[in-house]
Amino acid sequence: MALNTTTSGLFALNRTKVLLFACLVAIWTIAGLFPRYQESLQEQLARTRQKIPSITVEFHPNGDPLTAYDPTKLALLIEGRAKPHLVPQILHMISVVPPEWRFLFIGTNKSVAAFGRSFAIKHQQAAGKLDLMVVPKPWEIKDKEHVWRMLTGAHFYTDLLPGVEWIMKYESDSIMCSNSKDSLNDWLRFDWAAAPRSDTDTFAGNGGLSVRRVAAIKRVLDFQSRDADSEPEDEWFGKRISAMPDFKVASGLDAKHFSVEEVYHEAPMGYHLRDGPGHLAAGVWRNSDQREDPQRCEGDNREGTIDREVSLAAEKAEAEKSRIKIEEKKRAQEEAEKVLEQERKKNDAEKAADKEAENKKEEDRKKQDTKLTAKLNKEQADKAEAEAKKKAEEDKKKPPA
Incomplete structure (x- = not known):
């Protein structure tokens, strides 16, 4: 007869008690080792905290947005008429002109109100890129003569444009070429640069799209004043600045030109239509080939898409040109x-x-x-x-x- 014995009571072994005992042993072991490694663990935690980046969120930043721009460079548009294309025009200009330039729009109550309704314009204002100004008294801009009087008055530069050294003046019938290989800053070597009136014009100074140095303007206004109802302001300034030996002006004889108006030149910085679309210079716009866009992207099939292989080849060629240029420069x-x-x-x-x-x-x-x-x-x-x-x-x- 077999004898069966069973262990029961407090000391009976089962899986739960074994696991509890193992956990207690592990806890006692860790508790015994912790004081030994406590200091090294604290040092490691401190080093880890230092590596964690700190993030500060300013819900009401106090930074002045104007600090991002150069106060000596200003793109100026004076327009008293509420033209519908002004908003896309100035947004295009902002995208083309170097980023440190600020923009100023001077208009009438009507043109400023119409211009300032655009959300994109409000965004540029908030960013400090663009200012809108109703022309202050005693100036008026009801016609070209009054605009010329304002631009040939010394107080316009001292009162409205203090600290400005360079002005890129453009009108509602002008445009800058976004595909130009030149930068607006490349033309700051001149005291006045614009479109020539002829191939032999020694002063390329048509004011509809021009870059001007304020120091040259002030020098002229220090000793002369323009008679009312006389010649346009750009011609008046041009005769005097080009005759002064201390100043450098662009010429129709130059190989490159800042802008095109009456005389066609390849690859200018921009175009100006004197007196708007009703006056198209035959030497520029009569030729159909010149009216086409010759500066399309490589691989453009003129149907809204670009051939990727041709585009990549063009990018490689451009990269090779850049490499060669860098090596030559080096x-x-x-x-x-x-x-x-x-x-x-x-x-x-x-x-x-x-x-x-x-x-x-x-x-x-x-x-x-x-x-x-x-x-x-x-x-x-x-x-x-x-x-x-x-x-x-x-x-x-x-x-x-």
Whole structure:
């Protein structure tokens, strides 16, 4: 007969008790090890906290948006008429002109109200990029003559445009080319640049789309004033600025031109239609090939899509051109540095030679001074000796007392 025994009660083993015992052992082990590693764990946690980026959210930022722009550069549009294309025109100009330039629109109550209703314009105002201004008294802009009077008055620049050094003046019938390879800042080497009136025009200064230096304008206004109801402001300024030797103006004889109005030139910065679309210069717009857009993207099939392979090939070619240009610039810089180093060595050698000559000259001067001093000392000694002999002889000749 088999004897069956079972263990029951508090000390009976089962899976739950085994797991509880293992957990207790693990906890006791960790508790015993924790004081030993507590300091290193705290250091690790501190290092981890330092690596976590801190984020600060300003719901009411106090930064001035104007600090993002250059106060010396201003794009100026003066228009008293509420034309429907002004909003897309100025938004296009903002996208083309370098980002540090600010924009100012001066108009009448009607044109400013119509222009300022656009949400996109309000956004540019909030960003500090664009200012809208109703023309203040005593100025008026009801016609071109009154605009010219304002632009040829010194108070316009001192009162309304303080601190402005460069003005890009454009009108409602002008446009900047977004595909131009030039930047507006490239033309700041001129005191006045615009469209020439002829191929031989020595002053390319049509004011409908022009870049001007305020210092040149103020210099003219310091000693002359324009008569009312006389020639346009750009012609009036042009005759005077081009005659002053201290200022540099663009010319119709130049290879590149800031803008096109009456005379066609390849790849200008922009175009201006004098007197609006009713006046199309035959030399610019009569030729149908010139009216087409020659500056399309590579691979454009004129149906709204671009051939990707052609586009990639064009991008590679452009990248290769950029690489070559960078290498040429680097080589030119290295050559310039070599020339500068040679000039520096030459200057150092000349300075050393000059210093050596100066030292030799100083030594010669010291030798001459020494010789002269010795000669003078000898002469004085000889003179003293002669006087002593003479006195001795005189003493001998005297009878004894």
